[in-house]
Amino acid sequence: MRRSHLFLKTRKEISKEEVSRNAQLLTRGSYVNQVMAGVYSYLPLGLRVLTKIEQIVREEMNAIGSQEVLMPALHPREIWDVTGRWDKVDVLFKLKGAGDRDLALGPTHEEVVTPLASTVINSYRDLPQAVYHIQTKFRNEARAKSGLLRGREFRMKDLYSFHTTQEDLDTFYDRVMAAYMKIYRRIGLGERTLITYASGGVFSKYSHEFQTLTDSGEDVVYAIPGTTEVLGVQERFAINSEIIDDQEALRGILPNYQPGDEQKLVQHKTIEVGNIFKLGTRFSSACGLTFADKDGKPQHPIMGCYGIGPSRMMGTIAEILSDEKGLIWPEEVAPYKVNLLNLKASDATTTQAADALYDTLQRAGVEVLYDDRDVSAGEKFADADLLGCPWQAVVGPKGAEKGVVEWANRRTGAKQELPVGQWPW
């Protein structure tokens, strides 16, 4: 993509009112644009990042055998009455449809997926099943804040699984846990993300959250020393502060627990980037979802639900993986792998060399953003640093004559000159 054609306008300044780092950087870089508190448009660069994150989520969900569907954002009141949650979920957006009909914008999809599952599940032979979708969710937060971290409208992948036995759910639940950690590693947050024991909200007594370490987070967790194996991989665990006084929970989590042990754990601020629950039969019974067991008797499937927020993950990456100059995207989620800079667009030789490199990179299948504008070199460097693509390929008058390209790594700052046609990776 040529920078001169790209739909964006980067900015040097941002309101001093906006203190959220992710909002500052993503707005200055023209990745997103705020429409109202907690609601954003995604511009071409932002959409590319979001789409890449969602694609990684999609791949890992498919890899554990779950299947993608797409459920609606607009819900009739009736399905929320069935589960008794029309008046219970205080963040539920309610609106009136034609004929004064009560409608809601979906904050989650148990009420949709459970009846949907009943069209497919009749017998134990139809189980287990797992379906997910990646979609825009709506929650009427009393206070949206922190840029993409806490929105009223946001992207979410929610997966729902249906099982004949608790053991089958437990097995699948662990696979989802492992898949989630794989996602965090791929998007560059793996090192900082802890699997966290948490309360289960209204669904279950306990759940697991995925908490990423950052001082701008709004949660507090206590890190458990050492690691625990999850399907062959050593993972770090933590305990959410909301259950740190729950002795029963602590006995179940910490081996040889003695009262007071929890005070030795180290406290961290974190942002919640995922949450998985064992639902039991809460929704299958409320919605009348049954299957015939081997004796022909009706049973309610045991359910699990598993959420992860791509837009929040994007905000978290921007929040954490950045420096004073701008964003630093991990390779798998970067809008473009290479930001090619033509330092002197008014010079025919330089432009010819830069155009040729752009062409070569594209033909090699490398995603490249080509800054072909006739503006000062300093502006291009500053802009490239702000946008944060992993590699900067610099073509200037000197290099063009010698037939070399200067490659700079955005994260490390390391620079090297390479002959045209060679890549640094």
Add this chain to the structure above:
RNA sequence: CGGGGAGUAGCGCAGCCUGGUAGCGCAUCUGGUUUGGGACCAGAGGGUCGAAGGUUCAAAUCCUUUCUCCCCGACCA
């Protein structure tokens, strides 16, 4: 929802206290000089001062109401 701060040009801000022709920077447009770390000179366009009401000869400025945004707290399937 409670407390605090803020709304003035596309963006970032000053002006308000002490009422009297609405300013600066960035961005944009024109011309010229520049070109390896957000260049420079000259010129130009762009404003219902968040909204409504009130006080006054006169309101961006004072008073009342209201909306929105940001922060802290509460809340957070």
